[in-house]
Amino acid sequence: MSRPAGRNRSDTASHRAPSHGGRGRRGVRWIERLLPGLALLSCVLLALLLTPSPVFAQARGVDVRAMDSRVLTVDPREVVTVVFQVTNRTGAAADLEGRLLMPEGWRAITPEFPFTLPAGGSAMRLVSFFVPERIAAGEYRVSYQVGIRGRPGALGGSTLAVRVRPVFKLQVDILELPTIAIASEPYTAVFQIVNSSNTALTVGYGAQSSRESEIEPAVGTLTLAPGESQPIEMTVRPPAVTEPAWDEISLTATAAAGEQGETLTDTAKRSVETLPRVTGKEAPPHSIKTLFTRRVGGSWSGRDDGENGAGVQLEWSGSGSVDGTQERILSFLLRWPGLEDDTIFGQDNWFYVDYRGRNFDLTLGDATYGLSPLTDPGISGRGMRFAWRGEGIELSAYHVGSFDFGDDDEDAYYQGHQTGLGLLYALRPTWILGLSYLDQTDNVNGHSQILGVRQQAALGAETALDVELAGSTGDAGDGMAFWGNLIKLGAPWRYRLTLLYASPDYAGYYQNQDRAYLDVDYAPLEKPWSLRAWYHYDRDHQTARQLAEYDQEDWWSLDPDDWDWYGPDSEEHEAGVGLNWRTADQTRYSVELRRRQRSDLNPAPTFDEVENSIRFGYGKSFKDLNLSLNTSIELGEEYDRVTGESSATQAVRASLFWRATRRLNLGGYLSVENEAAATFDEAPRFTGGASVSYAVSPKSTLSLNVQGQQYNGQNSVIADIAYRHARENGDLITVQARHGSRYAELYDNGMNMENSIMLSYMVPIEVPTVPRRDVATVRGRAFDQETGTGLSNVVLKLDRLVAITDENGYFMFPSVKLGVYDLTLAGGSLPVGMIPTLEMPRPVDLYFDAGATIDVPFIRGATIAGKVQLYEPDAALLPSQTFVRVGQGVKAPPPPTSEELKPSRGLGGILVEVRNGEQVYRRLTNGNGEFRFAGLQPGTWIVTIDPEKLPENATIEETGYTLEVEPSADQEVEFRVELKIRTMRMLGTLKVKG
Incomplete structure (x- = not known):
């Protein structure tokens, strides 16, 4: 309809098409x-x-x-x-x-x-x-x-x-980068450089921070085959801050391509909110x-x-x-x-x-x-x-x-x-x-x-x-x-x-x-x-x-x-x-x-x-x-x-x-x-x-x-x-x-x-417009349930609010409007494998529990590890090493038994899945065929692999296992993949009449 000049002044001689989904524009497909x-x-x-x-x-x-x-x-x-x-x-x-x-x-x-x-x-x-x-x-x-x-x-x-x-040639993606960082505490950032060209490229890359965070390594080079991608892992140490601040972490990749030496470049970046260690500050009125x-x-x-x-x-x-x-x-x-x-x-x-x-x-x-x-x-x-x-x-x-x-x-x-x-x-x-x-x-x-x-x-x-x-x-x-x-x-x-x-x-x-x-x-x-x-x-x-x-x-x-x-x-x-x-x-x-x-x-x-x-x-x-x-x-x-x-x-x-x-x-x-x-x-x-x-x-x-x-x-x-x-x-x-x-x-x-x-x-x-009334302070502690030790530098979120635990594991949201929220775990410096015993996110109803202390106990989660192993016969036992003419009373030798097969190598790139009800995690095996799932909740887990990626001439007896996992337990499984033995039948000379 109308807006004050300077806020909405739209084109008065050329009118826009109706926007989709906007307020006041709920039109019709009829x-x-x-x-x-x-x-x-x-x-x-x-x-x-x-x-x-x-x-x-x-x-x-x-x-x-x-x-x-x-x-x-x-x-x-x-x-x-x-x-x-x-x-x-x-x-x-x-x-x-x-x-x-x-x-x-x-x-x-x-x-x-x-x-x-x-x-x-x-x-x-x-x-x-x-x-x-x-x-x-x-x-x-x-x-x-x-x-x-x-x-x-x-x-x-x-x-x-x-x-x-759109123009796509060299691509940089973000694989791992936290949205929240703690001042002066290092964190890991993982980027991925993808060569979308059809020729090999020598790529140089450089990382930057908008707030002078220390990045290691900051520069480097690598060679990528056509279609190849490679992750770049860096350690970022944010500076000390007294107020929350946004730091933009970026990685720029450049490469020369073609006879003319055309420069290809791409940048991926994301803003990371750097939070001070002190979070107990009262929010002013809006x-x-x-x-x-x-x-x-x-x-x-x-x-x-x-x-x-x-x-x-x-x-x-x-x-x-x-x-x-x-x-x-x-x-x-x-x-x-x-x-x-x-x-x-x-x-x-x-x-x-x-x-x-x-x-x-x-x-x-x-x-x-x-x-x-x-x-x-x-x-x-x-x-x-x-x-x-x-x-x-x-x-x-x-x-x-x-x-x-x-x-x-x-x-x-x-x-x-x-x-x-x-x-x-x-x-x-x-x-x-x-x-x-x-x-x-x-x-x-x-x-x-x-x-x-x-x-x-x-x-x-x-x-x-x-x-x-x-x-x-x-x-x-x-x-x-x-x-x-x-x-x-x-x-x-x-x-x-x-x-x-x-x-x-x-x-x-x-x-x-x-x-x-x-x-x-x-x-x-x-x-x-x-x-x-x-x-x-x-x-x-x-x-x-x-x-x-x-x-x-x-x-x-x-x-x-x-x-x-x-x-x-x-x-x-x-x-x-x-x-x-x-x-x-x-x-x-x-x-x-x-x-x-x-x-x-x-x-x-x-x-x-x-x-x-x-x-x-x-x-x-x-x-x-x-x-x-x-x-x-x-x-x-x-x-x-x-x-x-x-x-x-x-x-x-x-x-x-x-x-x-x-x-x-x-x-x-x-x-x-x-x-x-x-x-x-x-x-x-x-x-x-x-x-x-x-x-x-x-x-x-x-x-x-x-x-x-x-x-x-x-x-x-x-x-x-x-x-x-x-x-x-x-x-x-x-x-x-x-x-x-x-x-x-x-x-x-x-x-x-x-x-x-x-x-x-x-x-x-x-x-100031509306004073902050009807607010409450949410306090709590994150600790190791087995030892009672407080866990420091744990980041928790109450919807869009953030708090960080101190050296004794205590945290506080100082000024929160009364309402119903979800308390979630947002990361931080948790020890490897530590998981909360509470179901997260946890609902927090401040209408009834205003001022109550919320304890968040952690335990060391279970680990399921294993390997997808290929078993092959000894080369001396393979029938293909000795040519035998089958027929006229000559029989092919029997294939090796399972006991005669020996482990040769792990199979990489095999999809492994662990499932416990609605909790599902997936990994690809590494080059040695190994996989590992850490920080799992205790309970019954089903471990399966995808047989579609196995070699063409291989068989597997078990594609899944059911495991009862205890807290802090480490369990290992092996998927045995056996190589089939093929018998070669040699035919005599063919005689053609006519």
Whole structure:
């Protein structure tokens, strides 16, 4: 429904498929009944989509659409470059700002600087990002959103579906690594290196600790045959700590493969919680982490008549669980006064409090409120929202008392207020029905009401359908709209279909727009190539007369006859097909054929342009240099069927990311093009920039971004520098500075310069919420039952709480909420073979046993050991040593008896199983055929082996034994495997007649 800006701001122009299993999305898999109705509905709406519409008021917001396919398949360490077209539909000139939202760990190469668009104007924004090397294969979302500078939330956006391909060659796995370690006490870590290649590899490995734990051995080398794996056992000694801390233990293996010496590498890592020996510390009351920030900023212009500004801003924000259960989340933001007019880094004043509970939500203040794609996907304003959830149902209501789109409240083009009601009902776990009602009043459409019906269904594990039908009535007239989104992810087929139709008198978000998008990607997992194709259709109902009616006093005063470059009533078709090829040395090639047509639909058209082009792409990841490069060149021809003129179009783009050292990252990008890709023809455009990020120390970073641009008759240079330093007490200091200069004939002296600076000091504050009441202390002792000696360094867990026994075996959980828990044994330094006599996990009911002492006696468990032994006859007794012709009274000698067989060798790799009721343990015999099970509970155990792995010519009399095991007993068994004796029958010479 809605979230405060900054917490959930989703893409407002491109909507996600319903999530599976999430709260409030318990939808339906009932496709048999759904498909006939959807087919009829699709036919009706496609007919409406192709019907010409009269012209009415333009929709509000910012339209953001990708100029390429919206579904991509990439490899790790790949640089991706995408061009988005941004169109200002707010009806007034606006200072806009792009925001790139990516998964954690992904890096943006192109920084986003503010840009200005007139009403109806469009611009191309180059977006480039780097896919990290250690990213898991799977589906990811990358969203590019555009909003008003200095304000939270977005006016529009577009989302890319990015699939990262799996790459497996050299693999490192974790065989044994504890989740809990005791400070200064050594433990064993076992990794396994697997050669998944088809050739032998010489592998070097190195182990690391994030908290300077001592590791022995830390480095080494080994040779692995194809498909071979080998365990690496290490001893880790964690450092002394006074508070629980997380230590990441990792093992990295590298190898050179192939004639080119390609470097293969893989890393396995796991976090180990290091606990101090002292655990008797009372837990403080639960608290929420908040951040108090003071900002001081200003700006000054290089022109005499320029505007200078300075100011101070205070902010207090926080978010977290109220009671630690993650079922009640509270977040808030108090920021005042606004600095957006004083410095480019300034932000508007903003106040909101948001509560998310198990059964109800409440939002007060400045936030983003919305219902559905067609009614209102999200509008920033000051209001209130309440939502209630029951089993399979959610009801919500909100009222926004004021909102505006513009540079300030007085001159804002779009102003008004609205009230929304929403209902979500889950018919099935994968089918959700929604009903939305919006009552709004604004200065564009007057007073209107909108009703929307929506259904979200999961058609399979990777396919989802989202459809909405809406209608409006009021001062703007009676109108209707349809929006549908069908998306299929996964491999190898991935596609996304979006249909939109909104009539001229429809008063919702997408007013007077037609759109049809289809994106298809085919990428087999095991193939080095992939295919993609897309078709995008847009109908823009707008005339030069309407654009001229907008207030343009703060922008260029243009004659209405010159407004054709803003894209009046027009339609646009764009289609393309592409092939991507990846080689074994991380080189990527691509080729795309593209066609684009833009037509003026007015009675006297001023343009009818067709552009055909071909794009060649090259990318490569240089692992030895830690550098990734992506480049493309596009060549084409544009023909205007109105004037009969044609011209060549070119575009060159390049992006790179270089990790020079662990502390230094460099990036760069370049775009040179002369294509008429926006809604107007223009001179060649140039955009280039570079970025530097340097870790001065573990707590300090310095970054620099520089961009130069030649665009729309303006030459501009922007330079950003930022410094962040974290103090020992947790306080954070940031300094931001920017220099921007633009040269254009628009300005009196041809030059406009602006300099901005911002100093921020952030102090983390823990705010107590719910006091820790109704708690108890759990105490106990772990000891040897036979001797009474306490067992030290034993780790026990009470659900998620951990305690460690001292030198006398005593342990304590100091502050535990009343409830029913399970006490479990989590490891530690127990003597070999020691097992608890209590059944673990042991239930602990603190409602009745609060304060009671829990004793955990241990005994030395039983051991079952043995060997799978092969018995063979003496070589002198084998009949095959003496050739005997059988027949004519000669008989074969009898085979040796069991007494004549002698033990020869143990059989390795034989599966041995011991079972006592539901307790089952399995081992493979070692190279000598030996096995051992220690620490077994006393009782009746059945020992068996799997005869399938025995030699082909061997027999075994007993495949299982039943043993009565006493405490501390050691029992041994032998599985006798006898080799069969085969008699060879020699035939005489064959005589053939004929």
